Amino acid sequence: MEGWIKENEKLLLILAGAMFLRVPTLFEPYWYGDEGIYLTLGQAINKGLKLYSQIHDNKPPFLYLIAAVAGGGLFWFRFIAAIWNVVTVVVFAKAYRAIFGEKHRLEWGAVVIFALLTNLPTLEGNIANAELFFLLPTLAAVAVLWKKSGMAEVFLGGLLVGLGSLFKIPALLEAGVWPIFWLTEVLQKKMKSKDWLLKSAVLGAGALLPLVLSFGYWGRGEAKIAYLSAILGQNINYLSTWKEGGVFDLKVRVAVAMVILGAIVMSAKKLGGRGVLITVWWVITLFAALLSGRPYPHYLLQMAGAITMGIALMTEGNRWERMVLSALMAILVGAVVGFKFWVYPVAGYYANFLKWATGQQNKQAYFEWFGPTVTRDYQIATLIWAQSKSEERIFVWGDTPMIYALSRRLPATKYTAKYHIESFGAQVQTIKEITTREPKYIVTTDNPENLPGLLHVLNDKYMLEEEIEGARVYRKTVGR
Numbered sequence: 001m002e003g004w005i006k007e008n009e010k011l012l013l014i015l016a017g018a019m020f021l022r023v024p025t026l027f028e029p030y031w032y033g034d035e036g037i038y039l040t041l042g043q044a045i046n047k048g049l050k051l052y053s054q055i056h057d058n059k060p061p062f063l064y065l066i067a068a069v070a071g072g073g074l075f076w077f078r079f080i081a082a083i084w085n086v087v088t089v090v091v092f093a094k095a096y097r098a099i100f101g102e103k104h105r106l107e108w109g110a111v112v113i114f115a116l117l118t119n120l121p122t123l124e125g126n127i128a129n130a131e132l133f134f135l136l137p138t139l140a141a142v143a144v145l146w147k148k149s150g151m152a153e154v155f156l157g158g159l160l161v162g163l164g165s166l167f168k169i170p171a172l173l174e175a176g177v178w179p180i181f182w183l184t185e186v187l188q189k190k191m192k193s194k195d196w197l198l199k200s201a202v203l204g205a206g207a208l209l210p211l212v213l214s215f216g217y218w219g220r221g222e223a224k225i226a227y228l229s230a231i232l233g234q235n236i237n238y239l240s241t242w243k244e245g246g247v248f249d250l251k252v253r254v255a256v257a258m259v260i261l262g263a264i265v266m267s268a269k270k271l272g273g274r275g276v277l278i279t280v281w282w283v284i285t286l287f288a289a290l291l292s293g294r295p296y297p298h299y300l301l302q303m304a305g306a307i308t309m310g311i312a313l314m315t316e317g318n319r320w321e322r323m324v325l326s327a328l329m330a331i332l333v334g335a336v337v338g339f340k341f342w343v344y345p346v347a348g349y350y351a352n353f354l355k356w357a358t359g360q361q362n363k364q365a366y367f368e369w370f371g372p373t374v375t376r377d378y379q380i381a382t383l384i385w386a387q388s389k390s391e392e393r394i395f396v397w398g399d400t401p402m403i404y405a406l407s408r409r410l411p412a413t414k415y416t417a418k419y420h421i422e423s424f425g426a427q428v429q430t431i432k433e434i435t436t437r438e439p440k441y442i443v444t445t446d447n448p449e450n451l452p453g454l455l456h457v458l459n460d461k462y463m464l465e466e467e468i469e470g471a472r473v474y475r476k477t478v479g480r
Contacts, residue, residue, distance in 0.1 A: 010108050011093060014115055015086050021119040022082040024353035025126040030074055030377065031370040032127055033417070036401035039077060040416050042067025043408060053223035056414050058230050060211075061218055062166040063130050072405065081128040088136040089115050092305060095143040099274055099309065106312045114308040117301070121344040124298035131301035134164035134171040139305050145178055145203075146277065154199050158206025166210050169231055170288040170302065175207040177281050180261060184268035184276050250293070257287045260331075270320040278313055282306040282328050286335065295341045307332075373400070373445075376469040380443055381406030383466065383473060388440045395434055397454060398445030398471075412439035418446055427452055441465075442474040 005012065030036060037057050044055040045068040051061055070076035092114045096107055118132065119125045125132065137160040145157035157178070164171035179200040185191040211231065219227035260283050268276050285306050289299040314325045348369075356366035367374045377400060384394055384407040393412040396403050401416040413433040415421050421430050431453035434442070442462055448454040462474035 011090070011111065014108070014111050015089060017112075018086060018089055018115045018119050019082060021115075022078075022085065022126070024350060025078045025082065026075055027353065027357075028074070028078070028126070029367045029370055029374050030402040030406050031367075031374045033399060033401060035074065035077070035128060036403075036405045037416050038063055038067040038128070039070075039072045039074060039405035040401055040411065042070060042077075043072030043405065044410055046072060047410060049410070050223060051218055052226035052230055053221065054414065055411070055416070056226060056230070056420070057416065058420075059130060059168055060166040060231050061214065062163075063133065063168075066128075066133065072408065074405070077128050081132055084133060084136060085118055085125075088118065088132075088139065091136055091139045091143065092308070095139050095146070095305065096309065096312075098143045098146045099277065100312065104312075106315060110308050110312045113311060114304055117304040117308065120346050121349045122297065122346055123301050123304075124296070124344060125301065126349070127298060129298040129301070130168035131298050134167040135301065135304060137161065137164040138171055138174050138302075141174070142281070142305065151199070151202050154202045155206040158203040159209060160206075162207040162210035165207070166214055170291055170299075172207060172211075173284055173288045173291075174281070175203060177277070177284050178203055180265065180280050181273075181277050184265055185273075187265070188269060250291075253287065253290060257283055260328075264324070267320065267324065270318075271324065272318075272321070275313060275317065275321040275324070278306060278309050279324055279328060282310050282325075282332075286328075286332060290335055290339065293339065295339050297341050297344065300336075300341070303332075373469070373471075376471055377402050377406060379468050380471060380473055384409055384441050384443075387475070392440040393437055394441040394443065395439045396443045396445065397448060397451055398443070400443075400445045400471075403443060409441075412437040418451075421451070431457065438476060440476055442476075443471060444474070445471045 030039075041051070041055055041057055041064040045051065045064060049055045051064060057064070066080055067077055070080055089111065093107070093111050096110055097104070100107065117123060117125065118135065141157040141160035141164075144153055144160065147153065158175060161172060161175045164174070179196070182191060182196045182199055186193050186196045215227060215231075261280060264271065264276060264279050264283070271279065282303070285303040289302050292299070310325050310328065314322050314329070317325070352361075352366060352369040355361040356363065364375055367378070381403050384403070388394070388407075388409060390408065392409065394404070394407065394409045395412040397418060399417045399419055404411055404416060413421070413426075413430045415424065415426060415430065421427060430451065434454075434457055438461065442454075442458060444454075448458060458474055461476055463477050464472055465475040466473045
């Protein structure tokens, strides 16, 4: 045991540092909207509701299953994310060694960079988002597929990518790295074209298998259309609802990516196998991060492995490798600026935690650092939790799903947020479900007139119980 610890002491120190960076994440309040949705769906699963047919969000199921394992609570959800990240850092180290060799001089610097990228708030590493989870299987796929292996390993690599896609579909794009990489080997006569075709087919079969099996399970009966919408239809629609036109147009991004990939393929001999893999991986993960055109920094987490290995190769690579990777780095910086990716403060995040942990500020001030409505949502959730039973449902009109998760009360409708109701055109269905279920509480954080029929329901069967910082809490009146 002592020998093993000594042999891996640097990795263990990095892992300990990563866990240390994550300590504040375990004490954050419920403030991040998407986590509120994940936790609400996790609670719904634990209460027997069927995903997609009875409770819905626009992602594949794995993230909600982890939220269910966490009991629908933020602390345990973040704790699982912390342990998951430790394993991910270990897998990255394995992938790095597979590509750069054992005891590479830049190995520990690269592992430190990767750990920082995936833990600091800069790229929302502190949040339990899908990207943080699917990094583990996609990095494992890189480690497996880099080896000159047989069809079983190729299938396993594809399967790992497919499992990653069950957290979020953009992970599936990473399966495209390998046919391009193998194509360069065909062009250099290191591989026969029939072998390229077979390996690509086996990889594709492995990558698609998890999605096919998941559809067979979660897409049964009434959930069929809803599940297809979650993993395909809604994601395609998602691409067209943000920036369009000019350099932001999806068609332009596809064309630019194809041109760059073509240039890499043509330069394969100068780049070498390692250079080809890292640059192709960089381009595809950047394309995946920009797929929706939205400026959420956690999308860039998908690039953490490619960026880290790219930095290592820029440091010690040949002139051509450094030139290509410098160009790709410039494109990345241009994309971050052009798409106006949000930036989260790092020093302020840890300073806020330290002030609270050392008693220099109270809990309310600590909470308010995360947003002006955090304490309001806690007050509303506390009221609902105290005045209703666990089996009673509520309805929140607004994009504040944290109230469901905090109060541990399920929504009276299939959808957990206003933007879901509007994007699915489910206004009539929502009013019907509210009328049928008659939730104990209705909370409005948005104008009720924006949901046709809601004012009638409120006037007919509800009374205003409390107004908290602009939010209105209505309670169902007995006998009405």
